[in-house]
Amino acid sequence: IGTYIDRHNESPKPFIWTARAADILEKVKRARRSLNKRQSA
Secondary structure, eight states: OHHHHHHHHHSOOOOOOOSOHHHHHHHHHHHHHHHHHHHHO
């Protein structure tokens, strides 16, 4: 793992978000509803 990290850090690339914040928050809401249903059952 250390070798992989060292190699990757030699030429790092910035992380670029491809999803809109609203889309991410909507997915979180759907996941919470789904998890809450499973806990209630």
